[in-house]
Amino acid sequence: MSLFKASAISVFSLTVGFFLYPLLLLMYLGWGSLASAFATRSFLQSLGITVAISTLASAVAVASGIPTAYVLARYEFKLKPLVDAVLDIPIVVPHTVVGLMVVLAFASYGLGPALGELGVQIIDALPGAVIAVSYLSATYAIRTIESAVRLLDPELENAARSLGASPFRAFAEVVLPSIRGAVLDGALLSWARxxxxxxxxxxxxxxxxxxNSSIYPASIYIYQAYIGLGINEAIKYSAALVLFVLAAFLAFRVAASRVGAKRR
Amino acid sequence: MDLKGLVLGLVIGLVLGFGVLYGLSRTNGASTTTASTTASRIFSVGAAGTLKFAFGKLLEIYSQLYPSVSVGQPLFEGSGKLAQDEVASKQFSLVAAADTATIPNVLFKNNLADYEIAFGVTQMAIIVDLNTTVGREVYDLWKQAQQYQPLSVQWNATWSEIFKAIALSSAKVGVSDPFTDPSGYQAICMIKLAGLTFFNNASLLYDAIYGNPSKYVMRTTEVDLLSLMASGQIDFVLSAYLSNAIPQVQEYKGLAYITLPPQVNLGSLDYASYYHSVNATWTEAGRTKTFACNPVIYTFTVPKTAPNPEAAVEFALLLFSPEGQDVLRSYGIQPISPGVVYGNYSDVPAPLKPFTVPLSQVPQYAPAFP
Incomplete structure (x- = not known):
């Protein structure tokens, strides 16, 4: 084996180990109490609300992300570097700052009073939670889809247009099917985030x-368990959440590949 | 970007980051070198969020008295989280909590400490947003109540009106999470005691607030609630201590605090038995916990793993000095002097023993401890 190959494999192993070691330790410590976690009604409720918030945020990310990514990939305009930087803001700024921004923008000032009059609750309500996590997760979908659109030859769209397809039809029948994988990846990334x-x-x-119920998102539920009940309870629910997310990821991948195979 | 650019970026980032840190450490004197072993070990304090102002002032005085000691950045947060952080990191030389249960429940159990010293008592207060009609109404009623003889008919009636306006109206109240911050369950105690005292029904106000999720906003500590109050989302903060309310209302425009009668404010050791007539039960993370309602007592311990226990003892001596006691009073904390030791008195550092007594010598305080 060459020195290069040996070095690459060593670094690769270290990197994989770096990711796996804490995960495996958590699962090892929490394995015995997984059944108890999944038998806890309030934890299942917290998983349910987390999935609901994340799925809605993922839908928002994809619905807004596809056209945004297309514009970024296909068009050049004056303020494009600025737009690029703005879209990356959720990745850069601390998430508590994003939370504060959402409270200010959608609850206290600006749109807040108007939304309040329309009966749209933000604080401790589903719309507020979805807005907050959409703000933070949409960038991941946009960037994933943008990369796929960039790789797609614009001549394919031009050919469809020259055959009489409208821009919408060319987008729907040429671009969308070609970036389907990236859209799914973007949705999954956004969901996971x-x-x-x-x-x-x-x-x-x-x-x-x-x-009449207050349901805590899983991340906060685990935080409360850590602070209020100690590390063992936090390990139990953390391991259960990791297992749940892994299962969801796997199920999503399998379903996506089956849909892809059927279409082919 | 080519590889050169990447390396250049990394170098600039590191130089900038560490340069700023080094510069700051030079200006605040934290890097002052000394031959003393004690001084070279960092002295960090972890304390309940509500001690931020009083301990901040005491640390300022401490740094002037002991310039050779490297004082680390203190951490002020909810007592529950603080104790868990100490279990995980063992970074603090002195840990102070806002109740008598947190240190025994977390640090005793993890063998990080076996005593706590009660050094002060504060009281629950209610922070009021004067920019709202209901806030202004409650504040005016409170001013009226101050004119009446305690326990008189008018006094009782006015306090009933105050609590009706807070709990039995559409006003929104802010409370801390009982699982993450003692002020969370202490707010429940206060509301139940108010119900018992002024309506002869401990559940009346409690059910009106905690039985309706739309009535309250809960966050990890009362500091988070103040931000929401400042942005107009909450009319009253119930999980407030006088020790924090005094400095905090100065920070936020349009906020004021109202003090509460000793029967409900958890601030009087004499009422400890009356406080015990209610308790706080809360369910979260799949568990139900029942908290005893006790006076809001601040306690501290020097953990067995303290990086600089000598500095912690010096700080505790400052706390018990006349100057330290004045600082506590100025922030709404009534000093407990001598300090009352719960746990293993023999492990209390010798220099602190003249300023403390074991709980067995002051049995009247026993109901306030676990």
């Missing part, structure tokens, strides 16, 4: 009021 969110939710939606 939303599941893991805590900082912004601590400010905007510490819990979500549904009917």
């Amino acid at each position: 939303s599941v893991s969110e805590a900082g912004a939710l601590l400010v905007v939606a510490y819990y979500v009021i549904l009917g």
Whole structure:
């Protein structure tokens, strides 16, 4: 084996180990109490609300991300570097700051009073939670889809247009099917980013009021377990959340590949 | 970007980051070198968020008295989180909590400490947003109540009106999470005691607030609630201590605090038995916890793993000095002197023993401890 190959494999192994070691340790420590975690009604509720918030945020990310990514990939305009920087802001600024921005923009000032009059609740409500995590996760979908559109030869669209297709039809029948994989990846990334969110939710939606219940997102539920009940309870729910997310990821990948295979 | 650019960027980032840190450490004197072993070990304090102002002032005085000691950045946060952080990091030389239960429940259990010293008592207060009609109404009622003889008919009636306006109206109240901050369950105690005292029904106000998720906003500490109050989302903060309310209302325009009668403010050791007539039960993270309602007592310990226990003892001596006691009073904390030791008195550092007594010698305070 060459020195180069040996070095590459060593660094590769170290990197994989770096990611796996804490994860495996968490699963090892929490394995015995997984059943108890999944039998806890309030934890299942917290998983449910987390999935609901994340899925809605992912839908927002994809719906807004596809046209945004297309514009960024296909058109040149004067303020493009600025727009690029603005879209990266959620990745750069602390998430508690994003939470504060959402409270100010959608609850206290600006649109806040108007939304309030329309009966749209932001603080500790589903719309506020979705806005906060959408703000933080949409960038991941946009960037993933943008890369795919960039790789797509514009001549394909031009050919469709020359055959009489409208711009919308060319987009729907040529571009969209070609970037389907990237859209799914973007949705998954955005979903995963939303599941893991805590900082912004601590400010905007510490819990979500549904009917007469207050349901805590999983990240906050685990934080409460850590502070209020100690590290063992936090390990139990953390391991359960990791297992749940891994299962969701796997299920999504399998479903996506089956849909892809059927279409082919 | 080519490889050269990448390397250049990394170097600039590192130089900038460490340069700023080095510059700051030079200006605040933290890097002052000394031959003394004690001084070279960093002295960090972790304390309840509500001690931020009083301990901030005391640390300022301490740094002037002991310029050779490297004082680390203090950490002020909810007592529950603070204790868990100490278990995980063992970074503090002195840990101070806002109740008598946190240190025994977390640090005793993890064998990081076996005593705590009660050094002060504060009281619950309610922070009021004077920019709202209901806030202004409550504040005016409170001013009226101050004119009446305590326990008189008018006094009782006015306090009933105050609590009706807070709990039995559409006003929004802010409370801390009972699982993450003692002020969370202490707010429940205060509201139940108010119900018992002024309506002869401990559940009346409690059910009106905590039985309706739309009525309250809960956050990890009351400091988070103040930000929401300042942006107009909350009319009253119930999880406030006088020790924090005094400096905080100066920071935010249009906020004021109202003090509460000793029967409900958890600030009187004499009322400890009356406070015990209610308790706070809260369910979260799949568990239900019942908290005893006790006076809001501040306690501290020097953990067994303290990086600089000598400095912690010096700081505690400052706390018990006349100057330290004046600082506590100026922030709404009534000093407990001598300090009352719960746990293993023999492990209390010798220099602190003249300023402390074991709980067994002051049995009247026993109800306030676990």
